[in-house]
Amino acid sequence: MADTRAHILAGTRGPVAVREWQRHAPRYCALLVHGYGEHSGRYEGVAAVLTGHGAAVFAPDHAGHGKSAGERVLIEDFEDVVTDVHTVAELARSVHPGVPLVMVGHSMGGLVAARFAQRYGAELAALVLSGPVIGDWPLPRRLLALDEIPDTPISPGALSRDPAVGAAYAADPLVWHGPMKRPTVEAFAATLETVSQGGDIGGLPLLWLHGDDDRLVPLAGSRSGVAGLRGERLTEHIYPGARHEVFHETNKAEVLADLVRFLDGVFEE
Template sequence: MTTTAREWEFAGTRGAVTARIWAHPDPRYVAVLAHGYGEHLGRYQHVAETLLRHGATVCGPDHLGHGRSAGERVLIEDVEDIVADLRTVVESARADHPGPPVVLIGHSMGGLIAARYAQLHGAGLTALVLSGPVLGRWDVLTDLLAAEEIPDAPIDTATLSRDPEVGKAYTADPLIWHGPFKRTTLRALQDCVGRINEHGSLGALPTFWVHGSDDRLVPLEGSRTGIEAIRGSDLTEKIYPDARHEVFNETNRDEVLGDVTAFIDRVLA
């Protein structure tokens, strides 16, 4: 069982997409990761290792315009394109492992992508995990789209985690986008939020929503309205007191990842 990811590339909807796979020799399930805005899957090594030890083959793409994938940096014209690329990764994993169930895990913008994926292709999923998802109402979108000029202000890395090392690593990471939002991307995100709200319930798909109570990047109450719009008959939520945006990188990350694997165990049982 290797903890080193193998990278592969495929022709995405709008350019070459780089994906990673952490292969388990005999997986109980396949975990698919959808990362957040401006970042890349390389930041999820510790998440992948936890899931690998838990018996999963883990995979996921660097979204178009992110990380090692092609495309203008952080330019997204339509989130449906990113969902389609994610589906290519899921189908590839399913071809390699036809038996095991598939669990989709999305963080932040990746939570938006994962929720939309579940609405469109939920029949092929066994469970969904949403971490600090951009859903429902994200005032940042409205405010930035209303601005005449989008400010070129870097993210305050203190909002990511109470662990200062997370912010330092984020600032030093050359694969992370440190520039301003693009108006086209903001519009695409807003359109997708609306589409998800309109589409509604995820039905019987077991869903686990995790969020930090002190998330200033994607505030809890805005996401809650989105969760209420899509919640089906099997929703579990866990709000971590004082945790910030990246709960998988928080000071209590072991607790959070333990809750995720316990949820997956319940669903698989």
């Protein structure tokens, strides 16, 4: 495994913790953007594959997540999270000037990454979205219609067919296991609309990865979002039977091979 280094950056809502998996003279930098309620440390496996492929990898804990500051899972404006991720991109460029940057966003991180591409797409060489919260995601509508948001945390079994993934998630003290908070749900609804109205990403290469048994972020809703976001260069892989976290699925070797093959195609052009 690559050597790691910790950074603390000034974020929009307080200090942001960043993991760096180091690589000498990297071919590219990869910025991993994690999902709701989790943290960057859950992406060790993805980082290992990417560093082995020649990347230096950077991954923040979003505000209110992991080791970063802020009330747990409270996000009042996802534009602030996008700005924080841009600060991490600036860190990557300062460590490795002139090296191309790839962004990989999962779930809520896919929403952040999609919005990043709309705001800063010229700074990216490629965009990868895994189970992205874009398009028609019905959960915010359902929750905001209730007087009180129920305390129903994410089911670990919805993440992967591998029971060890759910068990590790349930035992992880840096994962949020409580209810969603109304301002965060409102921010989700607002940013889904912002992204849907924000235009496509033009010539930026886009890889979309999704499990067809994803019960947290259903495939059909994300497909509508990808249709609006995509430019001229979409590659998609839909995995039969896979659940929400395709990078942690029982066929993760296939998923990661598809990721590496896509990146090879980007950098060999």
